[in-house]
Amino acid sequence: MTRKKIAELYARLHALDPEPKGELHYVNPFTLLVAVALSAQATDKGVNKATGPLFQVADTAEKMAALGEEGLTEYIKTIGLYRTKAKNVIALSRKLLAETGGEVPADRDYLETLPGVGRKTANVVLNIAFGQPFIAVDTHIFRVGNRTGLAPGKTPAQVEEVLERVTPPDYKLHAHHWLILHGRYICKARKPDCWRCPIADLCAFKPKTPPPAEGKG
Structure with a gap:
């Protein structure tokens, strides 16, 4: 994925959720x-x-x-x-x-x-x-990085290294949450919801999955 596309990918995820939060509950x-x-x-x-x-x-x-x-x-x-x-x-x-x-x-x-x-x-x-801009590569981020072409790698460490290198500084703090949430709810493991994905046109994954109604037809 080109740097121009990468910047656009993060810009779109930011526009949809400017302050993403993790879903684990904690108090300190x-x-x-x-x-x-x-x-x-x-x-x-x-x-x-x-x-x-x-x-x-x-x-x-x-x-x-x-x-x-x-x-x-x-x-x-x-x-x-x-x-x-x-x-x-x-x-x-x-x-x-x-x-x-x-x-x-x-x-x-x-x-x-x-x-x-x-x-x-x-x-x-x-x-x-x-508030440190580290990116933790779990199964969701590993999948999104490879499937989209954003950060290809054979191991989580390789994907992390690529993400650290290609993610624009302004987006590094929240990149972790944007990519996890994207993988959890849209770019799902078995069948991604490409038809409702905000970055589908930037993504290298083929073939894109159609909407449910089209799929049944």
């Missing part, structure tokens, strides 16, 4: 970190259902650590891989307490040392909680 950087860690291989809706009651009783590293793995499990057992996630969340809570007084640092290298926290999770936290 710590709860955001926990929510993102819990969201791996799970839906945001499912995570929010579990964390609503959880964050009412444990919204700090100290309170979370006090719950312990068994206590936390009672809140998150509806989420996939909940036992491993409970172990990681308690471990990262204890590590934060020991090393930062429970605060979540705006430091990607440090965040990636926390149990259960990889580059994607760190990027999400830094983007949303601290």
Whole structure:
């Protein structure tokens, strides 16, 4: 995709949603970190259902650590891989307490040392909680980057590198959310809604999917 098309793509997504927001619920950087860690291989809706009651009783590293793995499990057992996630969340809570007084640092290298926290999770936290223009490549962004031609790559790291390079500076802060939401609701995995896509004419994907009525015909 040419730089001119890339700029137009972001301009259109910006026009439709100037201030996009993530769909995970949180109350502070710590709860955001926990929510993102819990969201791996799970839906945001499912995570929010579990964390609503959880964050009412444990919204700090100290309170979370006090719950312990068994206590936390009672809140998150509806989420996939909940036992491993409970172990990681308690471990990262204890590590934060020991090393930062429970605060979540705006430091990607440090965040990636926390149990259960990889580059994607760190990027999400830094983007949303601290306003840093990082782009976290999840399955939606990986698909959109490759399917549209915006950021081709064989791995999430390659797609991230391309996006960091080609995304205009004015759009970098919100690029993460625009692309995730686009992939989640329009450029869907099995059958994208090309017929209602605001960037269909810029996209390299072929063949474009027709409207439902045309498809039935």
